Amino acid sequence: MFTVFSAGDIGAWRMTRCEAARGDGLPAAARLAITPSDRLAPSSQQPPSHQLWQLAGFASNVRYVERAEKTALVNVQAGLGRTEATCAALIPIKKSAAWWDLTQEERRDIFEAQSHHIAGSMTYLPAIARQLYHARDLGQPFDFLTWFEYAPEHADDFEQLVAHLRQTPEWAFVEREVDIRLTRA
């Protein structure tokens, strides 16, 4: 039920970049492994010696999309694991206390009416597949872990998508962000 991202010497993805986009970064590693788990190590516990760090989250029900958006997304989005999608990104972010003090409809207003998070991202589908994992409720150092997969010919599209999101009003609430890029090993 949890998805665990482990940075170290093993894993199906080779880490090509690991940069702090805002706030503290994370140590770069050679590889990243993604594993399902039904138990969660206490966040105070050190990861095994062959691992530099571990982040965990869970996929959940959608929180912001409305019905027409959900239908459009289901029709156009691609799944993870496509053979041609040999590029990936893991972008952990932590939002501010001010964000979490907002109510659902206030967050939705910033997320979509002001920032066009869904509509803006939709133009990059199905080229860029993504999966959101929730981490805040697990006491993790980040609130969200988003995993993206795309083919090398869509690398420029992915840079545009990331640049679009970073200049939105929503991103004013992001206080920590790490940008991790990977290729299939």
Next chain:
Amino acid sequence: MFTVFSAGDIGAWRMTRCEAARGDGLPAAARLAITPSDRLAPSSQQPPSHQLWQLAGFASNVRYVERAEKTALVNVQAGLGRTEATCAALIPIKKSAAWWDLTQEERRDIFEAQSHHIAGSMTYLPAIARQLYHARDLGQPFDFLTWFEYAPEHADDFEQLVAHLRQTPEWAFVEREVDIRLTRA
């Protein structure tokens, strides 16, 4: 970060009732212990021998209340642990797949516009204090665990509140519900 409810021979609450309200029930126990935990046992694992069952959840940000409701709730609600609140209830519920297929605004419409979950509950504040714990994202057998505390003279109010919720359109989506009542030991 997790709150664990353990039914067995130990704990600060004496179990006075443990009934299936819908679907399968849970075994009755003598006591219930409530403990914080930063680790989560796999749901496949048996609880320790002195425990009959264990349920875990996490408190989280509000999902449905709007700003005016949030302000009203903050102004009127009482915290847990009041000396006079010697009665308690733990009501674990599981909602149907149909509920989780709905979008946020569709759930909000059923939750409040149709079922008056917030407005209806508000009339019982501050007499009845409550805390919601989310469990679905932890792979638990229930989606939500709600904990209520009240003084004995408000026991009838609590019955009214529970009866009100059970006849709402929202409750048509509840496929399992257990009703556990307790007194402070």
